[in-house]
Amino acid sequence: MSELSINGLRKSYGATEVLHGLDLEVSGNEFVVFVGPSGCGKSTFLRSIAGLETISGGSMTIDGADISGLEPDRRGVAMVFQNYALYPHMTVAQNMGFALRMAHVPKAEIARKVREVAEILQLEPYLDRRPMDLSGGQRQRVAIGRAIVREPKVFLFDEPLSNLDADLRAHMRLEIIKLHRHQKGISIYVTHDQVEAMTMADKIVVMRDGNIEQVGSPLDLYNEPVNRFVAGFLGTPRMNFLDATSTGVANWRLGLKVGGMTLSPPIRPDADALPEAGAPLSLGVRPDGWRIVAEGDGLAGRVVHAEQLGRETVVFIELEHGPQVAMIQPGQYRLHSDDAIWLAPAPDELHLFDASDAALPVARIPRTNSHN
Amino acid sequence: MKSLAFFPRTRRMAIIMHLFLLGYVAVILFPLSWVVIGALKTNREMFLDPTGLPADPNWGKFIEAWNAGVRDFFINSVVVSGVSVALIVIASALAAYALTRMNFRYSGWVYLLTVLCFAIPVHAVLVPIYGLLSDLHLLNTHLGLILPYAAFGLPFSIILMYSFFYEFPAELEEAGKLDGCGPWRRLWFVVLPLSRPVLISVAIFNLVGVWNEFLLATIIMTSKHMQTLPLGLVSFRDQYGTDWPGTLAAISIGSLPLLVLFVIFQKYFVRSMAGMGK
Amino acid sequence: MAQPPTHHRRDTISALTLLAPAMILFGAFILLPLMQTFAWSLYRYEVFGGVKEFVGLDNFAKLAGDEVFGIALINNLKFAVLSVVLQVGMGLVLAALLDRGVRRFKVVYRTIIFAPILVSTAAVGLLWSLILNPSIGPVDDWLGLIGLSAPRNGLLGEPAFAIYGVIFVGAWQYTGFMMVILLAGMQNVPEETYEAARMDGCKGLRAFFHITLPTIRNVIITCCLLTVIGAFKVFDLVYVLTNGGPGNATEVLASYIFRNAFEFGQIGYANALSVVFLAIAFVFGLIQFRMIRR
Ligand SMILES: Nc1ncnc2c1ncn2[C@@H]1O[C@H](COP(=O)(O)OP(=O)(O)OP(=O)(O)O)[C@@H](O)[C@H]1O
Ligand SMILES: [Mg+2]
Numbered sequence: 001m002s003e004l005s006i007n008g009l010r011k012s013y014g015a016t017e018v019l020h021g022l023d024l025e026v027s028g029n030e031f032v033v034f035v036g037p038s039g040c041g042k043s044t045f046l047r048s049i050a051g052l053e054t055i056s057g058g059s060m061t062i063d064g065a066d067i068s069g070l071e072p073d074r075r076g077v078a079m080v081f082q083n084y085a086l087y088p089h090m091t092v093a094q095n096m097g098f099a100l101r102m103a104h105v106p107k108a109e110i111a112r113k114v115r116e117v118a119e120i121l122q123l124e125p126y127l128d129r130r131p132m133d134l135s136g137g138q139r140q141r142v143a144i145g146r147a148i149v150r151e152p153k154v155f156l157f158d159e160p161l162s163n164l165d166a167d168l169r170a171h172m173r174l175e176i177i178k179l180h181r182h183q184k185g186i187s188i189y190v191t192h193d194q195v196e197a198m199t200m201a202d203k204i205v206v207m208r209d210g211n212i213e214q215v216g217s218p219l220d221l222y223n224e225p226v227n228r229f230v231a232g233f234l235g236t237p238r239m240n241f242l243d244a245t246s247t248g249v250a251n252w253r254l255g256l257k258v259g260g261m262t263l264s265p266p267i268r269p270d271a272d273a274l275p276e277a278g279a280p281l282s283l284g285v286r287p288d289g290w291r292i293v294a295e296g297d298g299l300a301g302r303v304v305h306a307e308q309l310g311r312e313t314v315v316f317i318e319l320e321h322g323p324q325v326a327m328i329q330p331g332q333y334r335l336h337s338d339d340a341i342w343l344a345p346a347p348d349e350l351h352l353f354d355a356s357d358a359a360l361p362v363a364r365i366p367r368t369n370s371h372n
Numbered sequence: 373m374k375s376l377a378f379f380p381r382t383r384r385m386a387i388i389m390h391l392f393l394l395g396y397v398a399v400i401l402f403p404l405s406w407v408v409i410g411a412l413k414t415n416r417e418m419f420l421d422p423t424g425l426p427a428d429p430n431w432g433k434f435i436e437a438w439n440a441g442v443r444d445f446f447i448n449s450v451v452v453s454g455v456s457v458a459l460i461v462i463a464s465a466l467a468a469y470a471l472t473r474m475n476f477r478y479s480g481w482v483y484l485l486t487v488l489c490f491a492i493p494v495h496a497v498l499v500p501i502y503g504l505l506s507d508l509h510l511l512n513t514h515l516g517l518i519l520p521y522a523a524f525g526l527p528f529s530i531i532l533m534y535s536f537f538y539e540f541p542a543e544l545e546e547a548g549k550l551d552g553c554g555p556w557r558r559l560w561f562v563v564l565p566l567s568r569p570v571l572i573s574v575a576i577f578n579l580v581g582v583w584n585e586f587l588l589a590t591i592i593m594t595s596k597h598m599q600t601l602p603l604g605l606v607s608f609r610d611q612y613g614t615d616w617p618g619t620l621a622a623i624s625i626g627s628l629p630l631l632v633l634f635v636i637f638q639k640y641f642v643r644s645m646a647g648m649g650k
Numbered sequence: 651m652a653q654p655p656t657h658h659r660r661d662t663i664s665a666l667t668l669l670a671p672a673m674i675l676f677g678a679f680i681l682l683p684l685m686q687t688f689a690w691s692l693y694r695y696e697v698f699g700g701v702k703e704f705v706g707l708d709n710f711a712k713l714a715g716d717e718v719f720g721i722a723l724i725n726n727l728k729f730a731v732l733s734v735v736l737q738v739g740m741g742l743v744l745a746a747l748l749d750r751g752v753r754r755f756k757v758v759y760r761t762i763i764f765a766p767i768l769v770s771t772a773a774v775g776l777l778w779s780l781i782l783n784p785s786i787g788p789v790d791d792w793l794g795l796i797g798l799s800a801p802r803n804g805l806l807g808e809p810a811f812a813i814y815g816v817i818f819v820g821a822w823q824y825t826g827f828m829m830v831i832l833l834a835g836m837q838n839v840p841e842e843t844y845e846a847a848r849m850d851g852c853k854g855l856r857a858f859f860h861i862t863l864p865t866i867r868n869v870i871i872t873c874c875l876l877t878v879i880g881a882f883k884v885f886d887l888v889y890v891l892t893n894g895g896p897g898n899a900t901e902v903l904a905s906y907i908f909r910n911a912f913e914f915g916q917i918g919y920a921n922a923l924s925v926v927f928l929a930i931a932f933v934f935g936l937i938q939f940r941m942i943r944r
Contacts, residue, residue, distance in 0.1 A: 595892035
């Protein structure tokens with residue numbers, strides 16, 4: 001059981017600050033995934049934990065001990081690089097044992113540990129080869145093995161699978177998770193592949209512009225995003241956003257006008273700040289949150305294109321009074337371009353955001369429409 | 373950003389490293405500046421105080437040396453280097469293009485021949501070349517130096533261009549084909565413009581080699597007015613043996629052109645010469 | 651297969667046209683002369699006596715007993731070994747300092763250190779012959795300052811020292827060249843490799859020895875090869891600095907070939923020397939080619 005605690009972490013390059021005071025607590029043997037758009041500071045955050053970047057403020061502790069001033073090899077962390085960064089002139093065994101050799105561990109001990117890890121990773125047949133003579137997946141396993149040999153408290157991965165093809169990636173994803181369970185340490189994993197984030201993480205950290213937007217389990221984030229950015233970031237196709245206007249609160253319901261449609265979702269009892277009548281809002285509907293309704297019942301639109309995937313159908317629809325939206329319907333729908341279609345959000349699939357993009361508390365929402 | 377340093381990043385270490393480098397730089401710069409300063413001194417000053425500064429700098433020696441032959445050497449060097457480098461660049465580009473891009477049955481053999489020529493030093497064929505040029509009445513002519521320079525500059529240049537063209541994306545040329553270009557026009561409009569870096573590299577290291585070449589020039593250019601700078605400077609010393617400042621002035625101006633080019637085109641020079649280590 | 655035969659012919663003709671300039675030059679100035687070198691090495695061929703007769707391998711037999719040839723060969727070897735140590739060794743130190751040592755003035759240092767390569771070797775020889783000249787050069791005075799007395803005829807006039815003087819001047823000129831090649835090699839080592847090394851607890855000079863040197867191994871080998879080949883080809887430096895003297899103390903293969911051919915008129919013998927020279931250079935040349943193409 002390890003514990004990683006980060007408080008007010010800041011990092012600047014010269015005058016530009018790229019991490020603006022990050023806080024994060026990780027404990028037990030959680031698998032934590034950092035996601036966020038390119039350039040948001042994921043790698044910088046990870047490398048700061050690794051000790052490859054000197055931080056400009058804040059503190060980091062592992063199991064209560066401050067590590068912020070320590071050299072990378074003294075922090076009890078190990079890192080798997082995107083391009084593997086294996087030493088080309090060393091054999092697989094030498095690569096894996098290098099850190100121990102640098103720490104003056106006796107040769108026999110190094111050999112034993114390397115063999116042990118090679119067994120776990122099924123690398124035994126390759127121990128005497130050079131990285132150049134391995135496949136991409138094998139190299140990746142060596143890179144992971146090199147990290148395991150050091151028995152770190154925290155494993156750091158920076159987009160480790162991005163150089164692999166789709167099949168191998170799916171396979172390695174599973175391997176990494178299995179290893180993580182086996183090792184009982186903390187893993188921190190950077191990716192911008194949200195399938196990796198959703199499938200691997202115990203805890204997802206969504207970052208934007210050097211800030212942490214939300215931390216939580218994959219489903220928490222999917223179901224209860226705290227703001228429009230997080231809502232839009234997770235899920236493919238992305239959540240659809242439509243402009244809505246509040247018509248005020250009545251009977252614990254919030255009146256909404258969206259296009260030609262009115263909705264009146266109930267508000268949670270714990271809601272505090274409620275939008276006044278006339279306040280501009282944003283309505284979020286996930287692609288699988290649409291229902292096809294009868295003509296005249298809801299929002300009118302035209303099919304732009306339908307992707308027939310067999311098990312489901314992804315339809316892109318140009319709304320008459322609004323943007324283009326995506327809809328996923330289970331099963332097969334034989335829709336064609338330019339077909340007219342009427343949509344409405346499913347009752348329990350509504351997300352609302354105020355003008356500052358913060359999520360508004362909305363509970364189950366029974367659908368109403370103009371001529372109920 | 374370099375996260376790892378070979379030496380501790382302390383002030384003291386930084387000072388030690390700079391002192392070391394400055395020491396080395398001094399060893400390089402001292403002789404060079406000694407030459408230039410010496411050219412400004414009188415013979416007497418040279419003898420009495422070899423390292424001292426001239427009491428009354430005499431710039432006239434540079435002009436004197438220039439008129440006493442350095443001008444001719446300079447012109448010869450420019451002609452010989454310019455033409456032979458141009459010849460090498462053109463011929464090696466054409467040859468490498470033919471070897472990599474054309475459906476030619478004996479490409480393999482020609483390449484092998486090139487490698488063979490690459491491994492043959494000019495020293496091994498001095499006498500026959502002298503004989504050949506003598507038979508062709510090319511001794512003491514610019515062409516007599518240009519042709520062997522080109523021949524010996526070509527192999528390495530071809531090998532370098534060969535590997536460049538070899539990796540050159542074939543799609544680009546296929547696009548050219550579809551746009552209706554024949555092989556010549558593809559070479560001219562597609563391949564050569566994209567090969568600028570390697571062409572410049574080849575030009576530069578051949579220029580450095582040819583401009584400073586000595587051995588062939590010594591046997592071919594026996595008459596003084598045909599000599600290129602390197603041997604011109606030596607014969608200058610032999611002729612004006614005791615006029616030290618004059619000799620030093622000649623060395624200074626003779627060495628200047630390439631150094632000036634280097635300072636202007638430093639990036640290309642460094643890339644070209646570093647490429648030899650590939 | 652799919653191409654009509656005329657197409658193929660047209661390609662062959664184009665290829666021959668493009669290759670012609672290079673092939674003609676190779677033939678006329680490298681391959682044909684090479685044959686002649688081989689042929690004449692079997693002749694007793696003297697310009698001054700007007701002699702030209704076939705003697706088989708006599709020249710090579712004579713060569714085996716030629717003391718000056720031995721001196722030349724040993725000088726070339728000394729040149730090769732010491733140059734590798736001085737030029738590649740110092741080149742590595744300088745490159746390390748510029749790659750991951752100092753952080754300021756790197757370009758200035760590199761520019762100055764590289765500059766001597768652009769001065770012709772003849773001019774370098776000239777300037778050092780003047781600096782080492784006992785009457786006008788300062789070096790003798792300096793030796794006096796540290797309590798050593800320079801040889802009467804200067805360092806280059808002393809048979810025991812002269813060759814080392816020449817080797818030193820060669821290193822003075824070419825070390826910067828080696829540094830630039832090695833520096834380029836070091837700069838090609840990916841930053842991630844060093845980061846991995848840091849994670850593994852390997853930094854500072856340890857990283858230089860464990861990571862940098864092995865990674866640029868091929869570049870170092872190439873540098874050694876270039877230096878060795880250069881050492882066997884050396885001519886201008888010797889010609890200008892000592893002209894092979896004093897006595898034959900600084901004779902090298904190239905100067906000895908030159909002297910035999912163009913001073914003694916011993917064409918046959920010079921060509922036999924050339925054949926030996928060729929054999930040595932050819933081997934290194936092919937290894938170098940292997941390194942270029944890797
Ligand atoms: N050495 C540096 N100097 C200045 N700015 C830097 C440096 N390294 C990174 N940055 C900046 O810091 C920000 C965060 O970079 P970082 O590499 O952490 O992004 P990332 O989230 O990992 O992106 P990606 O998904 O593309 O890998 C970027 O805006 C980048 O431009
Ligand atoms: Mg990144």
